[in-house]
């Protein structure tokens with residue numbers, strides 16, 4: 234299996250190289266050269282298997298020979314032992330044709346753990362072979378950062394720097410990032426929004442002196458391995474509802490477009506997915522782009538679903554690459570236009586995208602109302618991001634069963650949940666002292682050279 238860049242001008246890599254590289258050297262994102270297809274019998278055979286075995290069967294063709302089969306199985310097993318639910322990703326029923334896929338039973342209570350725990354294991358195994366030392370720099374709107382710190386804290390050959398937008402993550406999210414005591418993890422509170430943080434990460438990758446000097450690695454969903462690990466739960470949930478004999482639909486609370494892109498890959502692999510619905514909060518660039526073709530930022534507006542306060546969605550580039558017939562030059566030129574605020578998607582590309590994705594937007598008031606209505610109707614307490622999904626899914630219910638991804642635990646956003654329901658969700662006992670632990674964070678202005686200097690200085694210590 235070979236990986237190519239969405240901008241067509243970077244070296245072709247193996248799975249292991251793509252995982253350790255992060256962003257391609259031409260600024261693009263790595264994608265598989267071809268997507269392996271599972272036939273009906275192979276998909277049917279997944280029904281009833283443990284999550285770990287499904288993960289192995291779905292991911293192995295993408296990994297190729299980089300890890301031996303037994304090694305992959307061992308890494309998967311280690312990755313999911315810390316999950317608080319035997320099913321790992323349980324489905325609960327919300328209505329006659331509507332199901333919720335709970336992806337928040339991992340160690341940091343968000344869907345990010347599914348991929349981060351696994352790439353933590355895979356990167357460690359890769360580093361043990363080469364003896365290398367790496368510096369991970371990540372951008373987060375709240376969940377990726379804590380998941381990354383959890384997966385890599387305390388490791389001798391990895392340093393982790395996480396930039397988050399100061400004042401724009403929930404208190405639980407912030408404390409998850411500022412309270413780990415391990416000295417190899419560093420929380421940086423940036424005066425800016427998530428898009429600024431993500432732009433800094435990409436700029437660091439595009440600065441080859443810095444990139445090679447610190448041996449930069451990325452664990453945001455620019456890293457293909459992140460997306461791959463997220464493909465698995467599309468299969469596990471769909472087969473439990475009768476796939477491949479029955480098609481299903483998915484609604485995905487969307488920000489950086491990584492999670493829904495994993496669903497797109499599952500569909501390309503042969504999973505019968507009818508609708509793939511992109512659900513946005515008031516930061517609705519993707520909804521506007523998919524409905525009209527106009528892909529233009531209008532500034533990030535803070536919301537009660539802060540992890541989705543994103544306007545420049547990295548992984549949309551991967552979808553555009555396919556929509557433009559895998560023309561790297563065309564994608565590079567769109568990304569150039571993006572620097573001045575946006576671009577118009579061509580008619581042909583838009584038609585291709587609209588053939589696969591539908592979309593919807595959920596306002597702040599609708600988010601609150603959905604949390605409260607869902608609790609009353611089903612007893613399920615949603616986080617605001619999952620509520621965005623449920624609202625948009627309700628607008629798209631049809632003949633096929635709809636699976637909405639519940640991307641975070643409500644206890645990560647107690648204020649929004651309490652305002653909507655009067656109930657204040659509590660953290661699990663293992664996190665009960667989160668508010669007593671000392672915080673360690675560095676406030677930084679949104680100044681790339683200064684942040685790079687700080688990282689270099691910390692690495693010298």
Ligand SMILES: Cc1ncc(COP(=O)(O)O)c(C=O)c1O
Nearest residue numbers: 376487488489490491492540640
């Ligand atoms: C809780 C939560 N829901 C949804 C999303 C959106 O996922 P994606 O960025 O993969 O579109 C995020 C951020 O990634 C998140 O943290």
Ligand SMILES: N[C@@H](CCOP(=O)(O)O)C(=O)O
Nearest residue numbers: 373374375376377453454540
């Ligand atoms: N919502 C995310 C944003 C970063 O997304 P990623 O999937 O690219 O890491 C977060 O919580 O940080």
